[in-house]
Amino acid sequence: MSIEARKPPPQIALKIRRVLGGKTGWNGIAVQFAFAAVLGWIAYEIVSNARANLENQHIAAGFGFLANNAGFDVNQTLISYTGSDTFLRVFLVGLLNTLVVSVVGIVFATVIGFIVALCRLSPNWLLARVGEIYVEIIRNLPLLFQILFWYLAVLAALPNPRQSISLLGIAFVSNRGLVIPRPIGESGFEAFLAVLALGIVASLALRIHARQALFQRGQMIRIWPYVLGLLFGLPLITMLVAGLPFSFELPQLKGFNFAGGSRIIPEFVALTLALSTYTAAFIAEIVRAGILSVHSGQMEAGSSLGLSRGTTLRLVVVPQAMRVIVPPLTNQYLNLTKNSSLAVAIGYPDLVSVFAGTSLSQTGQAIEIIAMTMGVYLLISLITSAVMSVYGWRVSRSLGA
Amino acid sequence: MKRVTLALTLALAAGLTAQAADAQTLKTVKDRGMLSCGVSQGLPGFSSPDDKGNWTGLDVDVCRAIAGAIFNDPTKVKYVPLSAKDRFTALQSGEVDVLSRNTTWTISRDTSLGANFTGVTYYDGQGFMVKKSLKVNSALELNSASVCVQTGTTTEQNLADYFKANNMKYEVIAFGTNDETVKAYEAGRCDVFTTDQSGLYANRLKLANPGDHMVLPEIISKEPLGPMVRHGDDQWFDIVKWTLFALITTEELGVTAKNVDEKTKQENPELKRVLGTDGNFGEQLGLSKDWVVRIVKAVGNYGEVFDRNVGAGSPLGISRGLNNLWNKGGLQYAPPIR
Numbered sequence A: 001m002s003i004e005a006r007k008p009p010p011q012i013a014l015k016i017r018r019v020l021g022g023k024t025g026w027n028g029i030a031v032q033f034a035f036a037a038v039l040g041w042i043a044y045e046i047v048s049n050a051r052a053n054l055e056n057q058h059i060a061a062g063f064g065f066l067a068n069n070a071g072f073d074v075n076q077t078l079i080s081y082t083g084s085d086t087f088l089r090v091f092l093v094g095l096l097n098t099l100v101v102s103v104v105g106i107v108f109a110t111v112i113g114f115i116v117a118l119c120r121l122s123p124n125w126l127l128a129r130v131g132e133i134y135v136e137i138i139r140n141l142p143l144l145f146q147i148l149f150w151y152l153a154v155l156a157a158l159p160n161p162r163q164s165i166s167l168l169g170i171a172f173v174s175n176r177g178l179v180i181p182r183p184i185g186e187s188g189f190e191a192f193l194a195v196l197a198l199g200i201v202a203s204l205a206l207r208i209h210a211r212q213a214l215f216q217r218g219q220m221i222r223i224w225p226y227v228l229g230l231l232f233g234l235p236l237i238t239m240l241v242a243g244l245p246f247s248f249e250l251p252q253l254k255g256f257n258f259a260g261g262s263r264i265i266p267e268f269v270a271l272t273l274a275l276s277t278y279t280a281a282f283i284a285e286i287v288r289a290g291i292l293s294v295h296s297g298q299m300e301a302g303s304s305l306g307l308s309r310g311t312t313l314r315l316v317v318v319p320q321a322m323r324v325i326v327p328p329l330t331n332q333y334l335n336l337t338k339n340s341s342l343a344v345a346i347g348y349p350d351l352v353s354v355f356a357g358t359s360l361s362q363t364g365q366a367i368e369i370i371a372m373t374m375g376v377y378l379l380i381s382l383i384t385s386a387v388m389s390v391y392g393w394r395v396s397r398s399l400g401a
Numbered sequence B: 001m002k003r004v005t006l007a008l009t010l011a012l013a014a015g016l017t018a019q020a021a022d023a024q025t026l027k028t029v030k031d032r033g034m035l036s037c038g039v040s041q042g043l044p045g046f047s048s049p050d051d052k053g054n055w056t057g058l059d060v061d062v063c064r065a066i067a068g069a070i071f072n073d074p075t076k077v078k079y080v081p082l083s084a085k086d087r088f089t090a091l092q093s094g095e096v097d098v099l100s101r102n103t104t105w106t107i108s109r110d111t112s113l114g115a116n117f118t119g120v121t122y123y124d125g126q127g128f129m130v131k132k133s134l135k136v137n138s139a140l141e142l143n144s145a146s147v148c149v150q151t152g153t154t155t156e157q158n159l160a161d162y163f164k165a166n167n168m169k170y171e172v173i174a175f176g177t178n179d180e181t182v183k184a185y186e187a188g189r190c191d192v193f194t195t196d197q198s199g200l201y202a203n204r205l206k207l208a209n210p211g212d213h214m215v216l217p218e219i220i221s222k223e224p225l226g227p228m229v230r231h232g233d234d235q236w237f238d239i240v241k242w243t244l245f246a247l248i249t250t251e252e253l254g255v256t257a258k259n260v261d262e263k264t265k266q267e268n269p270e271l272k273r274v275l276g277t278d279g280n281f282g283e284q285l286g287l288s289k290d291w292v293v294r295i296v297k298a299v300g301n302y303g304e305v306f307d308r309n310v311g312a313g314s315p316l317g318i319s320r321g322l323n324n325l326w327n328k329g330g331l332q333y334a335p336p337i338r
Helices: A012-020 A026-056 A087-121 A125-139 A143-157 A189-217 A224-242 A266-293 A296-304 A309-346 A351-363 A366-398 B004-014 B018-022 B025-032 B058-071 B087-092 B107-112 B154-165 B178-186 B197-204 B234-252 B260-264 B269-275 B281-285 B291-299 B302-309
Strands: A165-167 A171-174 A177-180 A182-185 A246-249 A252-254 A257-259 A262-264 B035-039 B077-081 B098-104 B115-117 B122-124 B126-131 B145-150 B170-175 B192-196 B213-215 B223-230
Touching: A087 A125, A087 A266, A087 A309, A087 A351, A087 A366, A125 A266, A143 A266, A143 A309, A177 A266, A189 A224, A266 A309, A296 A309, A309 A351, A309 A366, A309 B170, A309 B178, A351 A366, A351 B107, A351 B170, A366 B087, B025 B035, B025 B058, B025 B234, B035 B058, B035 B087, B058 B077, B058 B098, B058 B234, B058 B291, B058 B302, B087 B098, B087 B115, B087 B223, B098 B122, B107 B115, B122 B197, B126 B154, B126 B197, B145 B154, B145 B178, B154 B170, B154 B192, B170 B178, B178 B192, B178 B197, B192 B197, B197 B213, B223 B234, B234 B269, B234 B281, B234 B291, B234 B302, B260 B269, B260 B291, B269 B291, B281 B291
Parallel strands: B035 B077, B035 B098, B145 B170, B145 B192
Antiparallel strands: A165 A171, A171 A177, A177 A262, A182 A246, A252 A257, B098 B223, B115 B223, B122 B223, B126 B192, B126 B213
16 A cells, blocks of 8 residues: 555545455455355354254254144135145245235225325315324324224224124124125136236236327327226127136135135234225335425426316326335335234234244244244345335336436 | 354354353353243233233233242342244243243154253143134134134144034134234134144133124143253253242142241151152252242242132132142142152
8 A cells, every 4th residue: 555645634434445446456455255254164164053952952943843733714805725734834824824924914005095195295184184193193102002902992893693683684894804705617717817917918908009109199089998808898798609618616604604605804904904995004105205396387387288186296296205105115115014024913924923933833833933034024125125126217217217 | 162152143144152052051041140031922821021011910810929039039030021933032042041931842843943941830721712702612614614713722633623523614814923813713714723722711801892703612632831951951950840840749749938947847758758858859950959838939839720710719710620639630740849
């Protein structure tokens, strides 16, 4: 190192950046290698020490237990499952239950969040106050408390199955959940599905065509009548030609409960309600911040062009706000997914409840099960982040930023 | 011992300490001046805190007896309330020295958890509780019922076996803690609440109208409940095991908390051996000569413990049944102290 006349004063942040960056040459690379080696050594020590301790205490280790029979039942399974299936199957059942409550929760949270944010920004005094009260109450109460509230409120409001509320005699609401008729595929089922798929693909193609026409030639094409025809008219005609694609299995009260039909359990409803309303309060604030970050001149420009307030928001303000909204919105989606593990408090069979709870206790293999569960949450979170990053990148690109 | 520095990292990462394998539990307990005892989060009769935070119950008295034998002071116990699913991890990691938490002795728990059962403090069996208004008189009438159960218990598996064996359908709703399970049952989420029969009687006391609920006669499983200790420390295993046997032996000999001082003066050779005026069995265990006297002074004999917590002298009023002494028609039996 040569000494230069005008050397800037030493800065720690700068030094660290130079050490980790490539500009310092061999020095930096050596440090990085040493760092990686230390990390590797710590990881190796942890694994080997855990293994030695487990062996000393005669605690079973390894993933062989996944092939053993679980021997307990789960009350909401998206794939077929009985008590004689394996722990691996339990893992999948729990994972799917976690995913379904997260996805449904995210959709509802986003919708509610946007609505509340627009309420708060509304010039209507009453709407604005309602939005404000919602945000301030919901985000300041603990989530577990809200989950228990919804669960006990939902349960308390509903009668037992024998006095269940009948909806037109085909669906029933009771404290066992909502029972609806279950569709069973008949002869015309494949044809119906094929036509429906065709309708969706054709509608998407139409939309792409319409957007191209709009952006390239400035030509507005009205596509919604065609889309309606493709999505509903076409399947309807197929039904008339090929006969009904499915029949319905009606739920019937037998003994203590309903037999037949499909059921949405109250635990799922309570958990989804709690997660989506809670996260929506945070999303509302994020969306509000995003919209306020767009210069007020944009709104005025929209008005001066004769666009209505709604249209200006949709076409001018929100697309620009999305750049600010997307990164913190991703955080909220991740929070919601992770918070779904509070399900165990109300008996919803999510991954933590059936796998990191029941299975762990039955097998005692804490290290393997907790590692698998953590790995899954990490994977879900990374995938969510990746999807949101791609979306954020597209938003920025379309704005020419 | 080069790995000692990493033990802390490991404890965080894996819930296991190097010390757990080193097997010096008695010394650790003495150095700490406290016995760390894993109990339930509140099951009347077995382990539950009163309004002043004092723990009582059959499982609690086991902890008190062990503390009495070691320190001659039954209050030197730190109670660690554990949920059913956390209990084994707490024992494996060394957070508790003994797990006295209405835990069923099974082969898989004895062999794969790195822990040993030291004996049976209560012979139990799984039963069902329903609302009287359902007009059900037998568990075989429970087809298509919804059942509330606490997660991470043998109960969950017995339930699956029983309904499968009898060709009945059911819906299971599993909760993390006992209180959540009972609350959901009371809210009407399920028709049936199932756990060990002693637990059903205990939990019935927590309901708003205990008289509206009944325990069905069927017992569908064997549930021998007892304390657990970690593998690898035989001395500690012996201490806990023989503390239980001392409780039973003193009941056989009619030694109670009240008459123990008087009994030590008697010239009966068996009494002299047990109460430590003759021989030094206590010292061989690593305790003092008068270890049995200390235990009985701390909690009384097994019969007294049973009556006070779950038996005739308690709100639960459970009869001795299987838990009577072997010579009175029950199963409680202790090897001789000699």
